[in-house]
Amino acid sequence: MxxxxxxxxxxxxxxxxxxxxxxxxxxxLTVKINKEIYGHFSEHLGTCIYEGIYVGEDSDIPNINGYRKDVVEAFKELKVPVLRWPGGCFADTYHWKDGIGPKEDRPSIVNVFWGGVTEDNSFGTHEFLNFCELVGTEPYLSINVGSGTVQEAVEWVEYITSSNKSPMTDLRKKNGRKNPWNVKYWGIGNENWGCGGDMAPDYYANIYRNYSSYIRSNNYHKVICGPSGGDTKWTESILKGLEGKTHLAQGVSLHYYTLPTGDWGSKGSSTEFKEDMWFATLRNTMYVEDFIKKHLAIMDKYDPEGKMKLIVDEWGTWYDKLPGTKEGFLQQQNTVRDALVAGINLNIFNNHADRISMANIAQIVNVLQSVILTKGHEMVKTPTYHIFKMYNVHQDANLIxxxxxxxxxxxxxxxxxxxxxxxxxxxxxxxxxxxxxxxxxxxxxxxxxxxxxxxxxxxxxxxxxxxxxxxxxxxxxxxxxxxxxxxxxxxxxxxxxxxxxxxxxxxx
Known part of the structure; x- marks a missing residue:
């Protein structure tokens, strides 16, 4: 026996x-895992920009031209390949001319989406693009379509990238930047199904065509606002609106946040959970692969040559705010559970590297599933930071x-x-x-x-x-x-x- x-x-x-x-x-080995799959997202939200990245030159926190020195060094170590800015929903009310020129002359803005706080626009186009140069990352800019205009968008592109004699080039030089920046990635709109204007998909597709046709350079990688999660109707409608004009978009965005409860009301704690919430979080994050396959199938229908790529430019965990933190600042902790979420998602994105060219975890400092937390002079590298650092061996490698x-x-x-x-x-x-x-x-x-x-x-x-x-x-x-x-x-x-x-x- x-x-x-x-x-x-x-x-x-x-x-x-x-x-x-x-x-x-x-x-x-014909597919390269674009390094941009390991990208990040920075929005004027909570303490992501102010306090997290930028403290100003007069701060007693060690800084390089106002940028936190510890954060700069951590980003270089992480090999951050691309950084999205200024939003997010904030981008839909952001007017770039408010954030250039002498800081004392810049108008303030109320952040209506995130906490209703007033900020002084001391971190604007120059500050962001100079930061990207400092840490060695590609910038990815979100154009305001929700409350902006075509002219405003075209002038921003000209201000940043033009070396020709023009009013915007002269203005940039007057503000201290002689040579243009090299910005390849442009998102034309953000969450236009929601905070970006609550638009119908066919209406947005026509607006996108209008904006994109005026942003002409063949060197630009222009991204059309794609769906949230599994909303295949949005994907179908916007691509149908681009039928015959798919050359106007090189990328289609996808946003998917992992909520343990699946409920935007009570999303669960970031630190106090048991196996039920552990399981639910990992189950829910794995749904992204099914969404990717469904959206790619629709993209194949309208772009059979696969020239358009999928850009997962907002992803990560979203929990209830930490007790005692401000409403609308989206502060949460980051545990082993988040490390697994990051590892699982990056494995999925790698395996779809033939069609996914970029992804941007939300957000890089102090907000949602951040890789860095700051408090005064202190800085913490989260479990998600260590996943990204360990996985960065895949950047620009050949997919097996x-x-x-x-x-x-x-x-x-x-x-x-x-x-x-x-x-x-x-x-x-x-x-x-x-x-x-x-x-x-x-x-x-x-x-x-x-x-x-x-x-x-x-x-x-x-x-x-x-x-x-x-x-x-x-x-x-x-x-x-x-x-x-x-x-x-x-x-x-x-x-x-x-x-x-x-x-x-x-x-x-």
Missing amino acids: KTTILIISLLLTVSLSAQNTLELKPDT PIDLETENYEYKGESIPALTASASEKDGIVSITITNANPNKEIPIDCQLRNDFKSVSGKIVAGKEITDFNDFGKEEKVYISDFTVGKTKNGELKIEVPAHSAILVQLQ
């Missing part, structure tokens, strides 16, 4: 291991197609894939990132590599508890550490992926 039980136990163990397999298919077979993570009658993964090759190094959504168990996976490698190394982002986060004045609980990986044998590598973790395995 004992022998029978032992045999059954061994068979179950073998069966369990066998169902978790990752096969690399490096025969054709994979076949992933994974067991499910089951909770109270529901299930999701326990593992997600993506792989790439760059400079002779193969990088594989894997997430384990199961908070309770380590999961074995057999990686079929086809070749043996001389060098194998690993990194991991994890915490002891799923609610662990990094806080001011305390040692980090969630960070990148070394992860022990065995040697390859006969073209295979066996890995034990710890519970609630994301790992990086590199082979050379």
Whole structure:
């Protein structure tokens, strides 16, 4: 009887291991993972810009021309490839001429969308674009379509990019910038189905055509405002409105926020949760892959050559605000759960890199699923920061197609894939990132590599508890550490992926 039980136990163990397999298919490396997939988003919201990025030259917080020195260094370390600005909903009331010229002459503006606060426009076009140059990131600008005009948009593009003799070029030079900036990415409108004007899709498509036709350069990557989540009707309508004119848009945006409850009223706490909210969050974030496939199918219908790319320029977790923080500032903490959300989404985006050319997590500092938190002189790198840093090996690497077979993570009658993964090759190094959504168990996976490698190394982002986060004045609980990986044998590598973790395995 004992022998029978032992045999059954061994068979179950073998069966369990066998169902978790990752096969690399490096025969054709034709798709590049654009570095811009690892992009970020900065909006005039809460303390993202003021206090988070910009404190002014007179601040006693160490700064470089008013930009927080610690944040500048952290962004350089992270290799931030592209940064979206000035919104978001804020962009729909932003008039760029209010934010240029001598700071003392700039008019104030009331931020009607986020907290009703008054700001002095001391951070405007020059400050943003100079910041991008300082940290080595590409700017991605959102044009005000909701309350703006075509003329205002065209003049902004001319002010920033023109080297010709013109009134806007002269104005830029008068304000201290002789040479134009090189800005490639332009979003024409933002959430025009909502805060960007509450427009019908066919109406917006015509407005987009009008704006885009006046922003003429072939060097620009122009983005049409796409859907929220799974709204395929919006996608169908705007692309139908571009029928025969798809050259006017090089990208279609998609916004999708992960809410644990799925309810915009009570979204759940960012720090106080149990396995039910852990499971719900990861389940809900995985929906994005289905949305991506559905929107790409519609894009293929109107753009069969695939020239238009999908731009996921707002994504991330959204919880209830932290107790004691201001309404409309969207301040939340960032735990191991958010690290898994980031890892899962980046794996999904990588695997669709043939059609996704950019993604921008919301938002870069102090707002929603930020990579940085600041408070006075202090700065914290969140678990999401460490995921982006660990994953940045995929930036501009060649995507390696994979076949992933994974067991499910089951909770109270529901299930999701326990593992997600993506792989790439760059400079002779193969990088594989894997997430384990199961908070309770380590999961074995057999990686079929086809070749043996001389060098194998690993990194991991994890915490002891799923609610662990990094806080001011305390040692980090969630960070990148070394992860022990065995040697390859006969073209295979066996890995034990710890519970609630994301790992990086590199082979050379």
